[in-house]
Amino acid sequence: MPLPTEITVSQLYRLIGLPDAPTIIDVRIDDDVAADPRLIPGSVRRDFRTVSDWATEFAGRTVVISCQKGLKLSQGAAAWLRHEGVDAMSLEGGFEAWRAYRALLLNTTPLPKPDDRGRTVWVTRARPKVDRIACPWLIRRFVDPSAVFLFVAPSEVTAVADRFGATPFDIEGVFWSHRGETCTFDTLLMETGLSAPALDRLALIVRAADTGRLDLVPEAAGFLAASLGLSRMFKDDLKQLEAGMLFYDSFYRWCRDATDETHNWPAAAKGA
Structure with missing residues (x-):
């Protein structure tokens, strides 16, 4: 006990x-x-x-x-x-x-070194849609809850990474990015060893929406529509990220706990 x-x-x-x-x-x-x-x-x-x-x-x-x-x-x-x-x-x-217990364990080896306040700092392109919200969600929830994310002009990501000690992600030619037909979210999961049924299911939805292969999974079209809607609701990328955290939280809980649940109308009458 x-x-x-x-x-x-x-x-x-x-x-x-x-x-x-x-x-x-x-x-x-x-x-x-x-x-x-x-x-x-x-x-x-x-x-x-x-x-x-x-x-x-x-x-x-x-x-x-x-x-x-x-x-x-x-x-x-x-x-x-x-x-x-x-x-x-x-x-x-x-x-x-x-x-x-064979619970999830985080492989820290490939992760960037934290700054002097113990935070990892990441930088990517401004105006995120799918992967650039998915990756911060995964990092904040499973890797580094205090992680800092900088959104800048696409042409300046590499220079900002160099000058401000940040780790670039979801741009071409960097470690944390797309590989083959997979997206940056997949790369984060693979490199950190975070493999679980709910995360794997969510990764398939993210990959389908982010790479335009909406036929991979039924949820992809709605997921992409909601992601694009969020990107148009906010001028401030950090405010969009804050709203996107709840969006991804809800999909994660569905992937983990509710994939077998259905909702029909009208409700069945008592005794039917």
């Missing part, structure tokens, strides 16, 4: 990728991270030895602390955060239990 201040792997797994997911803090020691550098999706790394310095950074958030086995390091760090008024729990069984 988990303690009241613990969360189980299965409970946390259901929250990953959702807008109200807790902040996950990985406090494993360096040797354990070196042995397996993957992270629970959306995790941030912190040193348990300096918890008193960074605890207040998470004020007002729900936090889950994970160490290697869910014992002294995570329980101690979570207790310290609670002392500072943070709603904090430790992950029962820690990283080892998460890995044994």
